[in-house]
Amino acid sequence: MGTPSLVWFRDDLRLADNPALRAAIERGEPVIGVYILDEESAGVRPLGGAARWWLHHSLAELRDRFIDRGSVLVLRRGAAGRVIRDLCDETGAGAVFWNRRYGGPEREIDADLKSALRDAGVEVASFAANVLFEPWTVTTGAGSHYSVYTPFWKACQEQPAPRKPLPEPRTIPGRAQPPASDELDDWGLLPTRPDWAGGLRERWEPGEQAARRRLRDFLDEDLGSYDAARDEPAAGATSLLSPRLRWGELSPHTVWHDTLEHAGTGRHAASAHGFLSEVGWREFAWHTLYHFPQLAEKNLRAEYDAFPWPSPERADLDAWQQGRTGFRMVDAGMRELWSSGYMHNRVRMITASFLIKNLLIDWRRGEEWFWDTLVDADAASNPFNWQWVAGSGADAAPFFRVFNPELQADKFDKTGRYVREWAPEYADDTDGEPAEPMVDLKQTRRRALDAFDVVKRSR
Structure with missing residues (x-):
């Protein structure tokens, strides 16, 4: 032996x-x-x-x-x-x-x-x-790392094409006497008291084989509508591959090549380009984490250390976490998250903006909640995206870009289908009573911009 x-x-x-x-x-x-x-x-x-x-x-x-x-x-x-x-x-x-x-x-x-x-x-x-382009292989002309997505992704596409995925082995040679193993059930990974995972079981089937089926279904059924409908949470146009990539049940190389082969130069080419640019955003998150390992704890842009976060009201954070803010899109998103371990990307931006800019609660508190409740939270994308919304991260949205959750609902959930599914009391045809709005959007936007002035003065 x-x-x-x-x-x-x-x-x-x-x-x-x-x-x-x-x-x-x-x-x-x-x-x-x-x-x-x-x-x-x-x-x-x-x-x-x-x-x-x-x-x-x-x-x-x-x-x-x-x-x-x-x-x-x-x-x-x-x-x-x-x-x-x-x-x-x-x-x-x-x-x-x-x-x-x-x-x-x-x-x-x-x-x-x-x-x-x-x-x-x-x-x-x-x-x-687990990434298409390892972080140290993509550098600026000066030899440093990138802090803006568009030139980063352009530089990635100038690299040698991602390698073809390796086939699955048919056999794996074993050992006659393998070492002892823990019992998976003894690790206590599943919730029991209480068992809050019913919605996760209903929505997800983890594992490599289910991941492959999901990729195939997305390419066959949803890729064509991805570019036009990906911002509509009720449209079902997103890939739902993020937890598969987070756990490595699919490699990004498989996603990359299968998407290109499926789309070719036909009518799905534009949607394929848009979808793969989201894979590129994931690459950018890992590129950033590699060069800034404290991404979940510290502002990437140091001037944001001067931001005057007030002491958060526990009741405000609780209302946000539980989907009781009085704003339909925020409440629907937070309830989808708690029930299913997932939230549509557009809604993630809306709920994050509301916490940071309307409630003036430190982005780190939101990042911690998503880390605990998302099935796809990873060490790069989760803090990277929270810092993007907060304005403190790489290629960030400016702080003064404050999402109005009501206008966002009107624009991206025009029929109200998403809100009806997750927060039905806001629909006209139900008897439920929605919560009273917990803040005034105009006043809290003004308060956030006033706080941002402190950052501007510290530069």
């Missing part, structure tokens, strides 16, 4: 287009998959509740697919560096492979582990798998 290869899975819960898995199989020795629930390593952000729910189900499918192909996925809990070293000792592993991560704490963990394993004589290799 040879020295086995460990494949350390992180945010890449798939068999197809998994370069680390492919390298392990090609090494020609038994392969052991590993997933570590790391809530101990310094700087690693604990997962939110909705993310933990998704992780449980995605891991369950990945574990079963490993078994079907002849190997095992070992589950362990603890500080990742220590767990991997222990597994190498237990199994006599001769190699460890993983796909790269781009957050600051995660890169430190991986670099330290790589060094320790090599010193111990273990082969180690990492691979590009």
Whole structure:
């Protein structure tokens, strides 16, 4: 029996287009998959509740697919560096492979582990798998990173085309006596007291196979209307692929090439271009996080440190979280989020703007709530998008751009279908009583702009 290869899975819960898995199989020795629930390593952000729910189900499918192909996925809990070293000792592993991560704490963990394993004589290799363009490969003419999306995405498109996705392995060579594994149910990832995940179960089916079906359905049925209807939350034109990309059930390379092959130069080409530009926005978020690891805690634009956030009223934050603001689009969006772990992107902008600019609550409080309640919240896109709305981030919307939630509802939910689904008391044909508006939009807009004057004076 040879020295086995460990494949350390992180945010890449798939068999197809998994370069680390492919390298392990090609090494020609038994392969052991590993997933570590790391809530101990310094700087690693604990997962939110909705993310933990998704992780449980995605891991369950990945574990079963490993078994079907002849190997095992070992589950362990603890500080990742220590767990991997222990597994190498237990199994006599001769190699460890993983796909790269781009957050600051995660890169430190991986670099330290790589060094320790090599010193111990273990082969180690990492691979590009979860972004199309690794953050250090896209630079300005001066050699620095980008802070504006349009030139960033143009520079990406001038790079060599993203590689073709790798096929899924038919078999994974296993080991006669695999190491012990934790029981997934013992990790307590699913809510029980209370079980608030009914809406998530109704809306989502985590796992690689469901992710592939969703991509295929989107390309076949929705891509053609994406460009025209993507801002309408009731239109059903969005891809719903964000949690699939967040957990790596699909690789961005698969999404990229399948979209281009499906669209070709035909009538869906414009929609395909618009959709892939959103994939580019995800790339820009990871590019920004790589160069600014404190994205969830600190303003990217330092002048916003002077913003005079008042002490938030707990009741105001509660009303926003619970969808009781008295503004139909905000309330509908926040209830969709709580029920399903998801919110349409246009509505995310509306609800975020309302919290930051009408309630004058620090963007970090909203980012924390989305981190806990979104199934697709990742370390890059979640804080990146909150800072974009707040005006403090990369290529940000200016602070004085304050969404009027009522005008947004009139424009993007003209028939009221979205509001009727999630906040039916605002519809004319129901007996429900909507909440009274908690603030005056004009007055709070003026208050926000007055506060922004402090930032302008600090420059």
